Amino acid sequence: MRILLDVMGGDLSPRELVQGGIDAGRRQGIDILFAGDSAAIRATLAEMNEREGDRFSILPATQTIDMNEPPVRAVRGKRDSSLVKGLLSLKEHEVDAFVSPGNTGAVVAGSIFILGRIAGIPRPAIAASIPTVSGREILILDMGANVDCAPEHLLYFALMGVAYARDVLGIPHPTVGLLNIGTEKGKGNRLNHLAYELLENGPLPFTGNVEGHHLLTERPVDVVVCDGFVGNIFLKTLEGGISTVTGLMQDLIGKSVRAKLGGLLLRPVFSTVHEKLSYHHLGGAPLLGVAGSVVIAHGRSNAQAIASAITVASRAVESRVNETIERGISGWWPDGR
Amino acid sequence: MRILLDVMGGDLSPRELVQGGIDAGRRQGIDILFAGDSAAIRATLAEMNEREGDRFSILPATQTIDMNEPPVRAVRGKRDSSLVKGLLSLKEHEVDAFVSPGNTGAVVAGSIFILGRIAGIPRPAIAASIPTVSGREILILDMGANVDCAPEHLLYFALMGVAYARDVLGIPHPTVGLLNIGTEKGKGNRLNHLAYELLENGPLPFTGNVEGHHLLTERPVDVVVCDGFVGNIFLKTLEGGISTVTGLMQDLIGKSVRAKLGGLLLRPVFSTVHEKLSYHHLGGAPLLGVAGSVVIAHGRSNAQAIASAITVASRAVESRVNETIERGISGWWPDGR
Numbered sequence: 098m099r100i101l102l103d104v105m106g107g108d109l110s111p112r113e114l115v116q117g118g119i120d121a122g123r124r125q126g127i128d129i130l131f132a133g134d135s136a137a138i139r140a141t142l143a144e145m146n147e148r149e150g151d152r153f154s155i156l157p158a159t160q161t162i163d164m165n166e167p168p169v170r171a172v173r174g175k176r177d178s179s180l181v182k183g184l185l186s187l188k189e190h191e192v193d194a195f196v197s198p199g200n201t202g203a204v205v206a207g208s209i210f211i212l213g214r215i216a217g218i219p220r221p222a223i224a225a226s227i228p229t230v231s232g233r234e235i236l237i238l239d240m241g242a243n244v245d246c247a248p249e250h251l252l253y254f255a256l257m258g259v260a261y262a263r264d265v266l267g268i269p270h271p272t273v274g275l276l277n278i279g280t281e282k283g284k285g286n287r288l289n290h291l292a293y294e295l296l297e298n299g300p301l302p303f304t305g306n307v308e309g310h311h312l313l314t315e316r317p318v319d320v321v322v323c324d325g326f327v328g329n330i331f332l333k334t335l336e337g338g339i340s341t342v343t344g345l346m347q348d349l350i351g352k353s354v355r356a357k358l359g360g361l362l363l364r365p366v367f368s369t370v371h372e373k374l375s376y377h378h379l380g381g382a383p384l385l386g387v388a389g390s391v392v393i394a395h396g397r398s399n400a401q402a403i404a405s406a407i408t409v410a411s412r413a414v415e416s417r418v419n420e421t422i423e424r425g426i427s428g429w430w431p432d433g434r
Numbered sequence: 435m436r437i438l439l440d441v442m443g444g445d446l447s448p449r450e451l452v453q454g455g456i457d458a459g460r461r462q463g464i465d466i467l468f469a470g471d472s473a474a475i476r477a478t479l480a481e482m483n484e485r486e487g488d489r490f491s492i493l494p495a496t497q498t499i500d501m502n503e504p505p506v507r508a509v510r511g512k513r514d515s516s517l518v519k520g521l522l523s524l525k526e527h528e529v530d531a532f533v534s535p536g537n538t539g540a541v542v543a544g545s546i547f548i549l550g551r552i553a554g555i556p557r558p559a560i561a562a563s564i565p566t567v568s569g570r571e572i573l574i575l576d577m578g579a580n581v582d583c584a585p586e587h588l589l590y591f592a593l594m595g596v597a598y599a600r601d602v603l604g605i606p607h608p609t610v611g612l613l614n615i616g617t618e619k620g621k622g623n624r625l626n627h628l629a630y631e632l633l634e635n636g637p638l639p640f641t642g643n644v645e646g647h648h649l650l651t652e653r654p655v656d657v658v659v660c661d662g663f664v665g666n667i668f669l670k671t672l673e674g675g676i677s678t679v680t681g682l683m684q685d686l687i688g689k690s691v692r693a694k695l696g697g698l699l700l701r702p703v704f705s706t707v708h709e710k711l712s713y714h715h716l717g718g719a720p721l722l723g724v725a726g727s728v729v730i731a732h733g734r735s736n737a738q739a740i741a742s743a744i745t746v747a748s749r750a751v752e753s754r755v756n757e758t759i760e761r762g763i764s765g766w767w768p769d770g771r
Binding site for chain 2: 165167230241244245276278279281283285286287289308309310311312313314324326327329330331333334335336337338339340341342343344345346349350353355356358359360361362363365366369370373374
């Protein structure tokens with residue numbers, strides 16, 4: 098297994114990202130091809146007592162696509178970026194998967210331009226695994242690849258989500274819910290009304306609407322679908338809510354001796370909470386529906402999150418989930434759309 | 435000041451809601467007209483050593499509109515519900531404001547049918563005050579009155595939000611942001627692109643896009659606008675994120691002696707966090723844009739939350755914010771739309 102890691106586009110330095118790649122390579126026995134600034138990559142390899150070779154190799158790229166660049170223009174204009182060169186290397190089968198913590202829009206646009214879509218999939222979608230209190234993940238898509246969706250797109254998201262939940266997450270019979278503002282049928286906006294009808298009459302195990310405040314505690318379904326705008330708002334708000342509580346608590350704990358002592362005693366509790374609810378342990382969201390294994394890591398990914406994203410990518414490759422999705426499209430929909 | 439409290443539609447019993455009304459009436463010197471089951475209301479009054487009179491009176495209503503009833507049908511069909519009778523009493527100026535923790539859709543539909551809209555406002559909106567780490571609220575609208583919005587609706591939400599933030603919350607020069615999935619112009623879906631243009635060229639102090647995970651910590655603006663579907667997802671997800679962390683922590687603290695001791699020492703910290711981030715202390719969201727002061731309380735409102743909602747209603751009445759909105763429409767928009 099050989100995975101390309103784009104080390105240029107994240108919020109953190111290439112160094113942090115290369116470290117994550119080295120960790121994953123060592124622990125999981127995966128070959129890593131680092132795409133980016135050769136000197137920076139080489140320096141980090143040396144620092145961690147590694148050298149270039151089969152396990153860790155370098156794909157030099159001189160350009161960086163920044164977080165805020167308009168995606169399509171960036172992908173078209175920056176041919177020597179780590180993102181574009183990395184995707185080309187995946188297309189040429191020089192690697193089995195591509196992992197990037199960079200500009201999400203650019204990864205999506207680049208993947209569609211360079212790799213193409215899986216036949217029959219109208220819109221690729223980003224599938225994010227959200228940690229829940231139970232310790233089991235819940236898969237949500239789309240997390241931001243498609244900001245304006247037609248109802249039928251949500252049906253394809255459900256199909257891809259079910260395939261991924263079964264083949265990669267190992268859930269035998271994944272159920273599907275529609276993210277909505279109430280659980281009863283008839284709740285929500287026009288898109289949701291129409292998507293509900295399609296899902297209800299479709300071939301997947303659809304259980305109805307689910308609401309944002311129950312997902313983490315009750316985990317009512319395995320796969321949740323929504324349009325990418327709503328999905329992205331959901332993910333960021335959830336992160337914001339969680340980090341606001343933990344941040345506020347940290348601040349307050351620093352303010353008195355009594356609280357400091359309490360904080361010390363509760364350290365194991367805090368680390369369990371962090372472990373259960375932090376995105377660092379999940380790290381990567383696959384872009385499903387493109388012809389290749391592409392994993393988008395969080396922009397603020399540290400070494401640990403990058404290593405998790407590489408694990409996600411290697412599982413997606415091993416499970417051959419893309420083949421399932423392709424078969425699903427030709428098999429589950431009678432007209433083979 | 436006399437405020438109508440609908441005690442029938444919430445998740446909790448009329449008793450809890452009547453208690454909240456009595457608290458508010460006693461502390462704030464407000465007359466409360468309770469709408470609902472006379473016997474239940476009378477029993478709670480007796481229990482709290484109050485009797486019917488000017489301060490606390492009863493508007494008997496035999497029907498209840500449940501949380502999950504289709505709003506329009508419920509409002510049209512249940513003429514003897516506390517919700518419909520309460521709104522009629524507001525329309526007849528027998529009370530100055532209407533407070534209900536009931537079916538939000540039914541309160542919105544009933545308010546539009548019975549009270550009508552403020553001239554020039556195409557769509558009323560629910561404005562929710564969200565607590566932030568700084569201790570100052572941030573106002574978000576729409577929180578669910580309009581699940582499908584045209585771009586110009588968001589402009590009216592901004593106008594109403596600014597009027598409310600200034601007149602009721604006492605913020606001298608409120609700024610406005612658009613809830614989006616990135617801060618740069620050009621981010622988001624079609625609705626947001628068009629709304630951004632309108633806001634940018636409109637008469638209000640618009641500062642650009644804001645993201646969900648920054649709102650509580652950075653409080654980048656005073657007023658945030660979005661469509662009601664997204665706003666409702668945002669609010670519920672935020673609540674879900676916060677309660678998931680605090681719930682998980684509570685569970686874990688119960689599990690060892692060390693953690694119990696830590697929890698004891700941190701009790702003041704936990705109560706500050708709760709005080710800062712709990713909806714109980716805010717309690718009520720005004721429905722802006724209808725011809726009357728209507729406040730929607732959280733469906734899970736306890737007595738404390740109901741008392742807060744009554745405070746919100748009395749402030750809205752005192753500030754005459756509806757007159758400002760009406761003047762705003764005729765004054766701030768040159769064509770008097």
